Amino acid sequence: MSATPHTPVPHDLNEPVPMTLPRLAEKKRLGEPIVMITAYDYPSAQVAEEAGVDLVLVGDSGAMTVLGYPSTIPVSTDEMLMLAAAVRRGLHTPLLVGDLPFGSYEASDTQAIESAQRFIKEAGCDAVKLERGGTSVQRARAIVDAGIPVMGHVGLTPQTATALGGYRAQGRTAERALQVARDAVALQEAGCFAIVFEAIPAAVAEAIMPRLEIPVIGIGAGPATDGQVLVFHDLLGIYDGHAPRFAKRFRDVKAQMVAGVAEYAAEVRGREFPAPEHSYSIDDDELERFTAGLG
Ligand code: KIV
Numbered sequence: 001m002s003a004t005p006h007t008p009v010p011h012d013l014n015e016p017v018p019m020t021l022p023r024l025a026e027k028k029r030l031g032e033p034i035v036m037i038t039a040y041d042y043p044s045a046q047v048a049e050e051a052g053v054d055l056v057l058v059g060d061s062g063a064m065t066v067l068g069y070p071s072t073i074p075v076s077t078d079e080m081l082m083l084a085a086a087v088r089r090g091l092h093t094p095l096l097v098g099d100l101p102f103g104s105y106e107a108s109d110t111q112a113i114e115s116a117q118r119f120i121k122e123a124g125c126d127a128v129k130l131e132r133g134g135t136s137v138q139r140a141r142a143i144v145d146a147g148i149p150v151m152g153h154v155g156l157t158p159q160t161a162t163a164l165g166g167y168r169a170q171g172r173t174a175e176r177a178l179q180v181a182r183d184a185v186a187l188q189e190a191g192c193f194a195i196v197f198e199a200i201p202a203a204v205a206e207a208i209m210p211r212l213e214i215p216v217i218g219i220g221a222g223p224a225t226d227g228q229v230l231v232f233h234d235l236l237g238i239y240d241g242h243a244p245r246f247a248k249r250f251r252d253v254k255a256q257m258v259a260g261v262a263e264y265a266a267e268v269r270g271r272e273f274p275a276p277e278h279s280y281s282i283d284d285d286e287l288e289r290f291t292a293g294l295g
Contacts, residue, residue: 019054019095021149021193027054027226028215034227036217037235040066040083044232045090053094055217057129057229058084060099060159064241065233072158077104077115084123097151098125102159105130109142116143116150127193131157133183137190144191152187154180155221156199167244169220171200181208188214196229197221199246220246
């Protein structure tokens with residue numbers, strides 16, 4: 001028996017081909033913009049699939065957008081795994097990246113490897129993401145050495161926002177910008193297959209780009225990166241919390257959802273819903289026998 005996993009052969013050549021790490025690297029080489037989005041459940045995964053994005057991140061932003069926590073800090077690995085497994089069930093083509101939550105990888109290489117393995121084994125993720133340079137570089141190296149692809153994340157790293165002075169742009173002094181550059185290069189050298197730049201000046205991102213051979217996905221890092229990522233709920237206007245300036249709102253879906261539910265409530269209260277087309281029928285003689293049976 002061959003241990004090579006079975007790659008489904010597309011029925012027709014127009015069917016999307018699953019994203020792989022070599023295809024991602026090829027996109028960078030060809031200068032094709034890479035599209036990443038977050039997803040946290042089965043329907044958002046199906047939306048990402050049908051919209052044809054390249055990468056899906058089950059971000060720990062889900063702590064706030066779908067679980068209602070005030071920040072990303074409280075979310076547990078078990079909660080993240082439940083979200084990631086639901087996304088896996090709705091996703092077939094994009095590469096699926098699971099976000100290692102705060103407290104699941106910092107303590108030791110062993111802890112980092114064990115957490116990453118859970119995302120691969122239990123949730124079916126293709127890769128994991130972790131935040132920061134510093135000690136995270138060694139954790140990234142350990143996970144890569146254990147055979148799991150890792151995405152890095154530098155600039156504004158929400159898991160350590162307090163230490164960074166809050167949710168604010170990073171790399172706005174020469175020293176801090178150099179630190180972002182050093183962290184990014186160190187994560188590349190540790191074997192990361194890609195890296196997220198969050199909330200850094202566009203000119204800083206542009207200056208670092210020539211130092212990086214791996215794809216760089218930006219969020220609030222200007223147009224020079226190889227791709228962009230946005231949080232699903234920000235771009236669709238589902239989330240009411242504070243939206244950073246880089247979170248362009250492409251739709252106002254929450255307004256549509258509220259309008260739909262309000263209309264439903266009004267129709268129930270006005271006895272307009274359900275209408276005959278929403279009800280089941282029964283043959284007259286069966287109904288007669290039934291009512292007779294009821295006495
Ligand atoms: O958790 C998240 O959604 C993220 C993205 C903003 C990159 O880390």
